Amino acid sequence: MGKPVPIRAVETGQVSFVPYMASEQDVLDVLRGIKDPESQTDIVALGLVRDLTIRGGDVSFTLAFGAQPAQTKVLIHSMANKLVGGLPGVSRVNAKMGGAAAPHAHGGGGHAHAQAAPPAGAPPQRPADMIPEVKQTIAVSSGKGGVGKSTVAVNLALALHGTGASVGLIDADVYGPDLPLMLGTKGRPGMFDNRIIPVEAHGLRVMSMGLLVADKQPLVWRGPMIHTFIQQMLRDVLWGPLDYLVFDMPPGTGDAQLSLSQVIPLSGVVMVTTPQDVALLDVRRAIAMFQQLNVPMLGVVENMSYFVAPDTGTRYTIFGEGGGQKVADEYGVPLLGQLPLDPDTRKGGDEGTPIMVRRPDSAQAAAFREIARRVIERLGATATLRPLPTIS
Numbered sequence: 001m002g003k004p005v006p007i008r009a010v011e012t013g014q015v016s017f018v019p020y021m022a023s024e025q026d027v028l029d030v031l032r033g034i035k036d037p038e039s040q041t042d043i044v045a046l047g048l049v050r051d052l053t054i055r056g057g058d059v060s061f062t063l064a065f066g067a068q069p070a071q072t073k074v075l076i077h078s079m080a081n082k083l084v085g086g087l088p089g090v091s092r093v094n095a096k097m098g099g100a101a102a103p104h105a106h107g108g109g110g111h112a113h114a115q116a117a118p119p120a121g122a123p124p125q126r127p128a129d130m131i132p133e134v135k136q137t138i139a140v141s142s143g144k145g146g147v148g149k150s151t152v153a154v155n156l157a158l159a160l161h162g163t164g165a166s167v168g169l170i171d172a173d174v175y176g177p178d179l180p181l182m183l184g185t186k187g188r189p190g191m192f193d194n195r196i197i198p199v200e201a202h203g204l205r206v207m208s209m210g211l212l213v214a215d216k217q218p219l220v221w222r223g224p225m226i227h228t229f230i231q232q233m234l235r236d237v238l239w240g241p242l243d244y245l246v247f248d249m250p251p252g253t254g255d256a257q258l259s260l261s262q263v264i265p266l267s268g269v270v271m272v273t274t275p276q277d278v279a280l281l282d283v284r285r286a287i288a289m290f291q292q293l294n295v296p297m298l299g300v301v302e303n304m305s306y307f308v309a310p311d312t313g314t315r316y317t318i319f320g321e322g323g324g325q326k327v328a329d330e331y332g333v334p335l336l337g338q339l340p341l342d343p344d345t346r347k348g349g350d351e352g353t354p355i356m357v358r359r360p361d362s363a364q365a366a367a368f369r370e371i372a373r374r375v376i377e378r379l380g381a382t383a384t385l386r387p388l389p390t391i392s
């Protein structure tokens with residue numbers, strides 16, 4: 001790497017300083033330090049670096065990935081950000097993840113044609129191409145954050161596993177991947193045959209962005225990156241045969257929901273809500289979006305429905321009452337279950353032993369088993385192969 005000149009002094013009688021701006025050469029030099037682990041060739045020589053522009057302290061470029069596994073893409077992206085961000089004169093790095101470079105286009109330039117990431121409207125791959133061995137795909141979603149999606153996704157997956165099924169769990173909450181903590185998983189996923197091996201946790205096969213990046217690394221995602229991530233989580237992960245693949249979604253009606261429902265025909269969505277009216281406003285919006293996308297609504301889970309005081313047995317409806325049933329009735333879908341606020345459920349999430357594992361004999365675990373039973377029943381009643389929605 002050529003040594004960057006730190007600060008250029010310009011003699012004008014007095015000494016003044018011109019702020020140093022990184023050159024194209026500086027950026028490419030530092031990026032040459034990153035090797036694709038597979039080919040052991042640096043990413044500039046591979047032609048991965050495109051559309052490099054430098055405006056003052058702002059550096060932007062696209063990493064036009066080809067068939068690299070998701071883990072490699074994420075690592076290269078984060079290294080590129082870090083190394084370029086560390087150059088003198090660089091205050092902001094915008095490294096976009098693009099798609100499909102000509103896989104082995106050697107040559108040093110970095111000025112090849114622009115390669116945009118797959119737009120949301122790109123022709124979706126059929127599930128048969130991506131996850132041919134997965135029978136059913138279930139998204140756990142919500143209108144609002146913090147209502148218990150991850151808790152429901154994890155325990156529903158465990159309850160499904162308890163029926164003897166093989167179950168995978170994807171943390172599609174790219175903004176706040178909580179599953180590694182909730183499941184107590186440690187270490188990084190392995191690789192086999194250029195694909196990522198999911199981590200095993202309590203009998204589930206699990207993948208999460210949280211397993212691929214350092215704990216405190218902020219995760220900033222743009223729409224097309226989420227689309228690519230979701231495709232990678234399906235295509236580049238060696239899931240093997242699964243009866244159910246459960247997705248823990250980020251809250252709301254954003255890119256992850258749109259991408260997922262476009263990339264695979266989801267078997268159905270479980271919508272999680274708390275009982276109060278403000279949560280219901282958001283959940284209506286979320287249900288309407290999935291209906292528009294032609295994704296079957298398996299039903300509503302009302303979480304944090306009530307609290308039973310352990311000393312007196314008095315039942316308190318802290319967040320109001322009846323909201324889940326109301327919204328389920330409005331949309332003609334079943335209320336799959338009501339889960340009380342339960343300190344053991346919260347502890348289970350914080351300590352990596354979900355309630356289904358921690359207290360399988362508890363009323364809460366029984367409630368999750370009942371939800372799983374109803375989900376299976378609903379899946380049986382909904383056709384799994386439907387045409388993919390198109391989003392304009």
Ligand SMILES: Nc1ncnc2c1ncn2[C@@H]1O[C@H](COP(=O)(O)OP(=O)(O)OP(=O)(O)O)[C@@H](O)[C@H]1O
Nearest residue numbers: 145146147148149150151251340341342345346349
């Ligand atoms: N029924 C419950 N009883 C007690 N605590 C619960 C219950 N459901 C969820 N929690 C706790 O509430 C917090 C939020 O739950 P969780 O992380 O599952 O929500 P989320 O909808 O996935 O949130 P986010 O939108 O941030 O991803 C967690 O600490 C979890 O342990």
Ligand SMILES: [Mg+2]
Nearest residue numbers: 149150173178
């Ligand atoms: Mg969550």
